[in-house]
Amino acid sequence: MISNFYNYLILPEEKGKKIGLFRTLSAIFGGLAVAYLGMTLLAFTLPMEVKQSAIISIMLNTFVWAGMATWIALSYTRLSALLKFLIPTIVFSITLYILY
Amino acid sequence: MKEPKSKLFSQRLFRLHVAAGITFSIIMYITIFFGVFAIFLPQIQAWEKPSRYIEKVDIKDIDYNDIINSVLKNPDFPKDNILVNLPGRMGDPAVSIGNRFVKPVVFNPATQKEIKDEDKSITNLAAFLNELHYGQPLKLIGRLSFGFVAVGTMLLIITGLILIYLFKFKYKATNQQATFSTVHVKVFTWTFIPFLLITLSGAVMNVGLVSAGPMSKILTKGEASSIDGVVGTVLFPQNRPVKKENIEAKMLPLSELLKKAHEANPQLTFKQIKLLNWNDTTARADFIGYNPYKPFLNGGIFNIPYVSFNIHTGKLIENKKVLDSVVPVFIAEGIFFLHFLFGIDIFSRTLIALMMAMCGIGIGFGVMLWLEKKAKKFEGKITFYHWMGKISLATMIGVIPATAILFLLQWVLPFELEDRVLWQQGMFYNAWLATLFWSFYRINSYQASKEFFISGGILFILSVLLHWIYYNPTLLPSTILSVDIVLLFLGVLCMFIAKKLPKNRTDAKIFWSSKKRRN
Numbered sequence: 001m002i003s004n005f006y007n008y009l010i011l012p013e014e015k016g017k018k019i020g021l022f023r024t025l026s027a028i029f030g031g032l033a034v035a036y037l038g039m040t041l042l043a044f045t046l047p048m049e050v051k052q053s054a055i056i057s058i059m060l061n062t063f064v065w066a067g068m069a070t071w072i073a074l075s076y077t078r079l080s081a082l083l084k085f086l087i088p089t090i091v092f093s094i095t096l097y098i099l100y
Numbered sequence: 101m102k103e104p105k106s107k108l109f110s111q112r113l114f115r116l117h118v119a120a121g122i123t124f125s126i127i128m129y130i131t132i133f134f135g136v137f138a139i140f141l142p143q144i145q146a147w148e149k150p151s152r153y154i155e156k157v158d159i160k161d162i163d164y165n166d167i168i169n170s171v172l173k174n175p176d177f178p179k180d181n182i183l184v185n186l187p188g189r190m191g192d193p194a195v196s197i198g199n200r201f202v203k204p205v206v207f208n209p210a211t212q213k214e215i216k217d218e219d220k221s222i223t224n225l226a227a228f229l230n231e232l233h234y235g236q237p238l239k240l241i242g243r244l245s246f247g248f249v250a251v252g253t254m255l256l257i258i259t260g261l262i263l264i265y266l267f268k269f270k271y272k273a274t275n276q277q278a279t280f281s282t283v284h285v286k287v288f289t290w291t292f293i294p295f296l297l298i299t300l301s302g303a304v305m306n307v308g309l310v311s312a313g314p315m316s317k318i319l320t321k322g323e324a325s326s327i328d329g330v331v332g333t334v335l336f337p338q339n340r341p342v343k344k345e346n347i348e349a350k351m352l353p354l355s356e357l358l359k360k361a362h363e364a365n366p367q368l369t370f371k372q373i374k375l376l377n378w379n380d381t382t383a384r385a386d387f388i389g390y391n392p393y394k395p396f397l398n399g400g401i402f403n404i405p406y407v408s409f410n411i412h413t414g415k416l417i418e419n420k421k422v423l424d425s426v427v428p429v430f431i432a433e434g435i436f437f438l439h440f441l442f443g444i445d446i447f448s449r450t451l452i453a454l455m456m457a458m459c460g461i462g463i464g465f466g467v468m469l470w471l472e473k474k475a476k477k478f479e480g481k482i483t484f485y486h487w488m489g490k491i492s493l494a495t496m497i498g499v500i501p502a503t504a505i506l507f508l509l510q511w512v513l514p515f516e517l518e519d520r521v522l523w524q525q526g527m528f529y530n531a532w533l534a535t536l537f538w539s540f541y542r543i544n545s546y547q548a549s550k551e552f553f554i555s556g557g558i559l560f561i562l563s564v565l566l567h568w569i570y571y572n573p574t575l576l577p578s579t580i581l582s583v584d585i586v587l588l589f590l591g592v593l594c595m596f597i598a599k600k601l602p603k604n605r606t607d608a609k610i611f612w613s614s615k616k617r618r619n
Contacts, residue, residue: 016111019119040315048428050319054330055428058312059435062247062303066254074112076105100321 009079023073023081030085031069037092039064044099110266117259118470122488124252125467126495131246131302132460133499134233137226139441139453140583142191144226147583148510149218154193155577157209159186159370160362162195164354167212168378171197171205178202184354184373189443191579224521225510229503234306247306253299257292264289276612277476280469287462294438294452295459301439334429335402342382349381349412357414361387361407364419367394368405371443375411383411390443394422399444400436403429467492475605483543484605490539497552498535500594504559505531507587511566546608550598557594564588 013020039057046053075081137144146152164184171177178199185196187209194215198204206217220227235242269285272278288295312327324330354373361370368389376384388406391398398405403425408417425433441449467488475484509524517523535552542548564584573581602608 012105012108016108017115019112019115036311036315040318043315043319048426051331051334052426052428054316054319054327055335055432057315058308058327058331059300059304059432061312061315062251062308063254063300066251067258070116070255070258073116074109076108096318100318 009082010077012077019073020078022078023075026078026081026085027069027073030072030081030089031065031067034068034072034085034088034092035061035065037089037096038068041092041095041099044096113259113262113266117256117263120252120256120259121466122470124249124256125463126492127246127249128253129460129463129492129496130499131233131235131249132456132463133496133503134229135298136453136457136460137229137503138233139449139456141226141230143446143579143583144229146191146193147580148223148225150515150571151206151215151218152193153571153577153580154208154215155210156193156579157187159188159209160355160358162187162209162355163212164195164373165351167195167207168197168354168375170214172378176202177205179378180376182375182378184375186371186373189371193577193579218515220521222515222520223510225506225524228506228521228525234302240310243306244310247303247308247310250299250303251307254296254303257288257296257299260288261292274613276609277469277472279612280465280472283465284462284469287458287465291455291459291462294455297435297438298456301436304435334426335432339376339386339408342376342384344377344380345382347381348379349383351379351383351411352414354385354411357385357409357411358387360409360414360416364407364416365389365391365405365421367391368407369443374406378411381412384417385409385411391422392443392445395444395448396434396437397430398422398433399442400433400440401442402436403433464492464496467496485543489545491536493545493549493552494532494536494539497549498532498539500556501552501559502528502532502535504556504563504591508559508563508566511563511570544604546602546604550601550603553594553598553601557591557596557598560587560591560594564591 039061043050043053043057046056072081072084075084168182168184172179178201181199183198183200183204185192185198185204187193187195193209195207195209196204196217197207203219204217206215207213208215231237235244235246238245264285269281270278309327313325316324316327316330319330328336358370358373362368368387368391370387370389372388374386374388376382376386386406386408388404391405397403403422405420405422405424407419409415410417438452441452471484471486471489471492474486478484506524506528509527513520513523538551539545539548542551564587567584573584576584602611
């Protein structure tokens with residue numbers, strides 16, 4: 001069962017003519033999580049006051065979401081799509097938790 | 101057998117673009133279609149209100165003090181934070197005196213007499229077109245879904261640009277499919293930068309700001325619960341209220357101060373005056389303007405230059421120039437500039453409207469390209485009849501006669517009619533729905549689209565003629581008359597397109613292929 005699922009994740013689809021539900025969901029929700037947390041972190045790390053850097057985050061948030069969604073949906077395997085979602089989300093969350 | 105990595109990538113890229121395109125195309129088209137009308141909101145707003153058929157007056161020759169004092173005779177009118185909209189702001193030739201909490205009082209600047217203003221319950225055409233543009237008729241659901249479509253459109257722009265970069269599109273159209281593809285690719289190669297900026301600002305307004313709650317909470321370590329609490333002081337700086345001294349004082353004429361403001365910053369065109377502590381020694385007037393020499397740095401909603409005077413002494417208090425802001429404000433302003441176009445002249449507006457109309461056509465051709473690929477499978481067997489084709493026919497072409505009905509009803513329905521706006525909008529929705537029914541009823545979509553174009557054209561022309569029957573065109577101010585002429589031209593254009601378009605699929609193949617085969 002687990003190895004079946006692992007194979008499902010690690011083997012690339014034979015054809016790229018269908019995106020599939022797994023990639024679609026990872027792209028939409030993963031892209032949102034990565035973009036949102038990443039832009040929040042950006043507002044902290046930019047060398048200006050939060051009330052100024054937050055403007056940049058807010059303005060570019062949705063664009064980064066679209067970019068991340070593209071990046072995740074076009075991964076070679078489903079596993080890499082999942083990792084592109086999970087790793088930045090976890091890293092950003094921990095960093096934000098430390099900064100908070 | 102496995103496909104190589106790069107081939108899989110390009111297949112997926114293409115598929116992602118197509119799938120997202122078909123998902124988002126219809127709402128994106130609606131947004132662009134009504135957005136083009138919303139660009140001309142100031143002009144349509146003046147056209148729809150007969151009370152605004154007045155001649156323009158130089159803003160420096162108006163006795164504002166007299167107007168303000170007559171408004172303040174009404175004890176219910178708030179005495180502080182009075183906003184005076186100068187003639188020419190948002191295309192309105194009248195002076196309006198308002199406040200955030202009350203209905204504005206409107207004056208004819210030439211005669212200084214009060215105008216009976218038609219409010220939202222009597223005529224609401226331009227504002228309604230603007231609401232349709234961002235999904236407001238469906239309230240939060242509409243706004244959010246239009247916002248998500250904007251995010252999806254940015255995904256389409258990104259994937260589309262990679263596609264253009266990776267594949268070499270040949271611009272030699274030999275059949276219809278290639279023509280559709282060429283138009284789609286060419287339009288967006290030329291317009292993607294303004295299109296991206298406008299889509300991005302739309303996404304920020306409809307999704308970004310709504311969803312900014314958690315982000316602002318994290319950024320302020322739990323203090324602010326909405327984004328206003330974080331960036332409000334930078335994006336929308338408010339002058340601190342000045343304490344009244346309660347000494348009655350004489351007010352200098354605002355028109356004189358306006359001339360002084362012009363001397364202080366000659367680049368500004370003034371749009372609005374904000375008044376504080378009127379009739380007090382501390383009275384202050386902010387002359388708010390737009391600097392046409394610095395587009396993309398002001399003219400959106402955030403960076404607003406102004407000149408302030410003490411109205412009693414006439415002393416200059418503050419002269420805020422366009423460049424007196426921080427970098428993030430400029431970034432925000434640059435992104436929002438093309439979307440709002442506050443105070444921008446009609447020439448630039450037309451240019452951007454044409455550019456966006458091109459984008460709408462580009463989307464239409466994208467959908468036709470997809471449909472053409474589907475239709476090819478049925479070639480020569482049965483007539484192609486696809487739900488997506490019918491729905492996009494009704495939304496993309498059917499919206500033209502529906503909108504024309506909106507314009508026609510503006511003059512058909514008498515202004516005294518009760519629930520006038522409701523009738524107008526209800527009939528618009530019904531007409532639009534009827535086009536959906538008609539698209540499904542007509543098996544031949546080519547015929548249906550011709551009928552939509554021709555009826556839309558006739559209705560637009562009728563609306564202008566009816567307007568001219570009620571209001572003598574030779575007496576109308578040139579700004580109002582030019583709206584009529586543009587609508588007339590739009591009507592003729594629709595009828596011309598209806599005449600030119602192919603009648604059926606066989607015709608269409610010849611129509612859309614290269615010139616060589618047509619001859």
